[in-house]
Amino acid sequence: MIRLERRPAPSRAWAWATPLLAVLATMVAGGLLFAFLGKDPLLVIRTIFWDPILGEFAFYYRGQLLVKAGPLILIAIGLSLGFRAGVWNIGAEGQYIMGAICGAAVGLAFYPLDARWLIFPMMVLAGGLGGCLWAMIPGILRTRFNTNEILVSLLLVYVAEQILAWMALGPLRSPDGAGFPGSRNLRHYDAAANHELIAGSGMHWGVVAAFIAVILGHVLLSRHILGFNIRLAGASPRAARFAGVNPGFLVLTCLGVSGALAGFAGFFEVAGPAGQINIDFNVGYGFTAIIVAFLGRLHPVGILLAGFLMALTYIGGEAAQATLGVPAAAIQAFQGMLLFFLLALDVTTNYRVRIDVRARA
Amino acid sequence: MRRDPGSDGAERVSTPLLEVQGLRKAYPGVVANDDVSFSARRGEVHALLGENGAGKSTLVKTVYGLLRPDDGRMKLDGQVYAPGSPHDARQAGVAMVFQHFSLFEALDVAENVALGMEVPPPMRELATRIRDVSETYGLPLDPNRVVGTLSAGERQRVEIIRCLLQEPQVLIMDEPTSVLTPQEVAILFETLKRLRTEGKLILYISHKLEEIRALCDWATILRHGKVTGSCDPRQKSARELAETMVGSELALPAARTQDPGKVALSIAGLTAVSGAAFGTELKDIFLEVRRGEILGIGGVAGNGQDELLAVLSGESRSAPDSILLGDLPIGSFGPNERRALGVLAAPEERLGHATAPDMNLIENAALSGRRRMRMVSRGFVNWGKARAHAEHVIEQFDVRVPGAGSVARSLSGGNLQKFVIGREILQQPDVLVVNQPTWGLDAAAAAAIRQSLLDLASQGAAVIVISQDLDELMEISTRFSALNEGRLSKPRDTAELTLEEIGLMLGGAHDLEIGQGSSRPDRAAEPGETVP
Numbered sequence: 001m002i003r004l005e006r007r008p009a010p011s012r013a014w015a016w017a018t019p020l021l022a023v024l025a026t027m028v029a030g031g032l033l034f035a036f037l038g039k040d041p042l043l044v045i046r047t048i049f050w051d052p053i054l055g056e057f058a059f060y061y062r063g064q065l066l067v068k069a070g071p072l073i074l075i076a077i078g079l080s081l082g083f084r085a086g087v088w089n090i091g092a093e094g095q096y097i098m099g100a101i102c103g104a105a106v107g108l109a110f111y112p113l114d115a116r117w118l119i120f121p122m123m124v125l126a127g128g129l130g131g132c133l134w135a136m137i138p139g140i141l142r143t144r145f146n147t148n149e150i151l152v153s154l155l156l157v158y159v160a161e162q163i164l165a166w167m168a169l170g171p172l173r174s175p176d177g178a179g180f181p182g183s184r185n186l187r188h189y190d191a192a193a194n195h196e197l198i199a200g201s202g203m204h205w206g207v208v209a210a211f212i213a214v215i216l217g218h219v220l221l222s223r224h225i226l227g228f229n230i231r232l233a234g235a236s237p238r239a240a241r242f243a244g245v246n247p248g249f250l251v252l253t254c255l256g257v258s259g260a261l262a263g264f265a266g267f268f269e270v271a272g273p274a275g276q277i278n279i280d281f282n283v284g285y286g287f288t289a290i291i292v293a294f295l296g297r298l299h300p301v302g303i304l305l306a307g308f309l310m311a312l313t314y315i316g317g318e319a320a321q322a323t324l325g326v327p328a329a330a331i332q333a334f335q336g337m338l339l340f341f342l343l344a345l346d347v348t349t350n351y352r353v354r355i356d357v358r359a360r361a
Numbered sequence: 362m363r364r365d366p367g368s369d370g371a372e373r374v375s376t377p378l379l380e381v382q383g384l385r386k387a388y389p390g391v392v393a394n395d396d397v398s399f400s401a402r403r404g405e406v407h408a409l410l411g412e413n414g415a416g417k418s419t420l421v422k423t424v425y426g427l428l429r430p431d432d433g434r435m436k437l438d439g440q441v442y443a444p445g446s447p448h449d450a451r452q453a454g455v456a457m458v459f460q461h462f463s464l465f466e467a468l469d470v471a472e473n474v475a476l477g478m479e480v481p482p483p484m485r486e487l488a489t490r491i492r493d494v495s496e497t498y499g500l501p502l503d504p505n506r507v508v509g510t511l512s513a514g515e516r517q518r519v520e521i522i523r524c525l526l527q528e529p530q531v532l533i534m535d536e537p538t539s540v541l542t543p544q545e546v547a548i549l550f551e552t553l554k555r556l557r558t559e560g561k562l563i564l565y566i567s568h569k570l571e572e573i574r575a576l577c578d579w580a581t582i583l584r585h586g587k588v589t590g591s592c593d594p595r596q597k598s599a600r601e602l603a604e605t606m607v608g609s610e611l612a613l614p615a616a617r618t619q620d621p622g623k624v625a626l627s628i629a630g631l632t633a634v635s636g637a638a639f640g641t642e643l644k645d646i647f648l649e650v651r652r653g654e655i656l657g658i659g660g661v662a663g664n665g666q667d668e669l670l671a672v673l674s675g676e677s678r679s680a681p682d683s684i685l686l687g688d689l690p691i692g693s694f695g696p697n698e699r700r701a702l703g704v705l706a707a708p709e710e711r712l713g714h715a716t717a718p719d720m721n722l723i724e725n726a727a728l729s730g731r732r733r734m735r736m737v738s739r740g741f742v743n744w745g746k747a748r749a750h751a752e753h754v755i756e757q758f759d760v761r762v763p764g765a766g767s768v769a770r771s772l773s774g775g776n777l778q779k780f781v782i783g784r785e786i787l788q789q790p791d792v793l794v795v796n797q798p799t800w801g802l803d804a805a806a807a808a809a810i811r812q813s814l815l816d817l818a819s820q821g822a823a824v825i826v827i828s829q830d831l832d833e834l835m836e837i838s839t840r841f842s843a844l845n846e847g848r849l850s851k852p853r854d855t856a857e858l859t860l861e862e863i864g865l866m867l868g869g870a871h872d873l874e875i876g877q878g879s880s881r882p883d884r885a886a887e888p889g890e891t892v893p
């Protein structure tokens with residue numbers, strides 16, 4: 001029989017060391033995977049982790065780093081609040097899509113009016129609101145009918161994808177698009193575009209929002225009573241109720257905030273790097289952000305670092321696909337391994353595995 | 362000289378069964394066990410005595426393999442014994458009954474026992490074995506009962522039987538009686554005595570000195586992690602024992618408070634369904650507590666105590682005017698609205714309800730003190746104030762910890778209890794409700810807590826003390842009510858009550874005033890039933 005036995009409390013330093021170990025383990029296991037695919041593992045690993053920052057074409061990749069890390073960090077900060085409180089929003093991808101649709105729809109409604117001071121802020125708000133309301137569905141269902149928010153939020157991702165496809169083919173399709181799916185390109189509409197702030201840096205308003213979210217998240221968790229309540233509810237639900245924390249309120253707040261942040265991320269993406277609402281708009285940021293949140297130990301600063309790390313694997317992964325012909329699925333498996341190893345290491349630091357030989361019949 | 366244990370001429374074995382030598386265990390900031398040595402024989406009930414935080418739990422956890430000592434050796438039956446885990450300890454014949462039971466409420470007794478076994482036998486065989494053991498040792502227990510429906514004492518029996526099925530040589534019990542009724546304690550003692558005659562060793566931790574005098578053959582006394590002596594507890598009075606433990610004289614709480622003032626808080630006709638799966642429903646509760654008085658509520662835990670506290674603290678809401686604070690209806694108010702009005706509470710379960718185990722004492726001070734101690738301004742927590750409150754409690758209530766930054770889980774049971782009560786008292790409540798306030802406290806600390814409750818009442822606060830400890834209620838309460846199966850009896854002046862009358866009230870004779878002589882103490886009147 002195999003059993004897990006709880007170890008005495010591990011140190012704080014170890015809690016922070018496990019993400020690093022998980023990265024190392026992922027490199028080793030990923031290297032093996034690439035070797036089986038007939039690629040040179042060292043070369044692939046170097047392409048993923050080294051070239052984007054310090055390689056020959058780094059000037060191009062560095063900008064991409066912010067573009068990819070921005071939404072991951074923004075979404076993960078929101079998710080981490082819920083995860084800390086024991087509220088499991090797995091459907092950030094759907095909230096991201098709905099944020100993008102709502103934000104873009106507002107912008108497109110004003111086309112071709114030239115009033116950026118009015119239109120852009122309204123789009124930002126619409127994006128946040130779209131994500132927030134979409135996340136409120138699992139929230140209200142949980143507080144009213146005690147449904148499981150994990151399932152509901154996840155299933156709503158697929159609903160959101162259907163809505164996205166419908167929007168791209170129907171209401172938001174570009175009238176000038178010669179019948180192709182997809183909306184007008186917002187980057188060509190100055191009043192609504194989320195342009196790069198410094199050319200070539202990849203810095204856009206979404207990245208700024210992500211940094212602000214890191215700071216606010218940190219202040220919230222360490223200084224604000226809401227952050228304290230969130231940590232309390234996650235640490236000990238019964239003590240939280242004694243402290244006067246209203247569990248339903250907390251569920252709605254956490255889902256609302258994480259949905260809004262995912263919605264913002266979706267909007268900044270659609271008005272910037274992506275440019276248009278289209279069937280293939282979403283690329284899984286909402287799911288990857290879950291990995292980012294845990295890799296960052298649900299801590300804002302950790303999430304900042306983890307966001308960059310994940311962005312690196314995205315960019316490096318694309319480079320490896322393009323230059324070395326590594327299949328996309330292998331790159332996704334590689335990213336998944338990161339979460340797997342992190343969780344596995346967490347278990348082994350908190351528990352030890354015992355294997356008993358059946359001594360007695 | 363040390364006497365031979367078990368004067369009934371049981372088999373004498375000259376070598377000790379368990380030998381502990383020079384054991385040391387340090388935590389950051391405290392040495393919990395420092396050069397601890399003692400030995401214990403077969404056929405002995407061996408008490409470990411000591412004030413709160415003396416290191417008793419640490420010592421037995423080391424013996425049970427939960428903790429590894431920094432230094433020192435142990436021998437079991439002459440062999441070197443160094444368990445790496447509880448699993449090793451069980452294999453070597455050492456078993457332990459914890460104070461907090463690890464049972465699944467929705468499963469039945471046999472299933473729970475099977476879950477704790479390495480290789481469980483088929484269910485039917487197990488049920489027979491459980492029945493056998495429970496008969497042999499006089500522990501009445503039906504293997505097919507669902508655990509959720511069992512009393513605390515019965516749950517403990519499940520744990521004990523689970524241990525006995527492994528046929529251990531050493532049985533460790535850490536404060537086993539704090540949750541038991543006197544009858545259940547009597548049953549437990551019979552079992553332990555039988556185990557003693559079988560030549561088993563029982564390591565027994567308790568703060569109830571009378572029990573130790575009645576049961577134990579030998580006592581090892583710990584103070585600040587060191588062994589300071591040993592004695593035959595039957596040769597000493599409870600008071601002497603307490604004083605050897607604490608190392609100073611014991612101050613007994615001063616006399617009762619003066620005449621009560623106006624009604625501070627009242628409940629009229631409250632009926633409340635429990636939120637917990639196997640909770641007790643509160644039925645038609647009437648209650649009144651006046652300024653300057655302590656209302657004692659006696660009764661066995663599990664008869665609605667937790668539910669009554671939740672209703673008073675605001676964790677369970679009720680109709681607005683079912684609870685009145687003076688004239689103000691507060692039934693629908695949440696915990697923080699009530700705290701703002703001066704109604705504070707301290708629940709029984711100190712880890713996981715009164716405190717968050719993994720948070721430190723500063724955060725746990727903010728848990729209940731945020732409102733009244735003005736720790737929050739414009740939504741931001743003033744951690745300086747929270748720390749000041751935590752440190753004030755630590756100092757005033759003699760909470761022995763390295764500092765306010767220690768997490769709640771690392772405190773000894775008694776020290777956390779002092780923190781939980783002190784945290785509320787120092788907020789100057791107008792109405793304070795406490796559930797089992799001296800649970801697991803040593804004699805000196807218990808006396809200090811009782812004194813501070815009396816002081817609070819004499820300053821004009823209304824205090825409700827829910828407790829299983831009748832002596833405690835007799836000592837400090839002005840009036841006494843009994844809570845039984847969710848019903849609260851009419852309060853009586855404690856001074857006029859005899860122990861027999863209290864027994865009747867606790868037995869569930871709610872209509873004590875009407876039919877005093879004829880009510881049967883052993884059975885509660887059913888809702889529709891009238892007692893002639």
Ligand SMILES: Nc1ncnc2c1ncn2[C@@H]1O[C@H](COP(=O)(O)OP(=O)(O)OP(=O)(O)O)[C@@H](O)[C@H]1O
Pocket residue numbers: 388389391392393411412413414415416417418419420761762770771772773774775776801803
């Ligand atoms: N996990 C831990 N981390 C840090 N300190 C600890 C930990 N566990 C216990 N201690 C400290 O070790 C000391 C001894 O604690 P222990 O629980 O053994 O006391 P005890 O004698 O059982 O007291 P009580 O009667 O109150 O239960 C205390 O000062 C306590 O604060």
Ligand SMILES: [Mg+2]
Pocket residue numbers: 417418419773774775
């Ligand atoms: Mg203890």
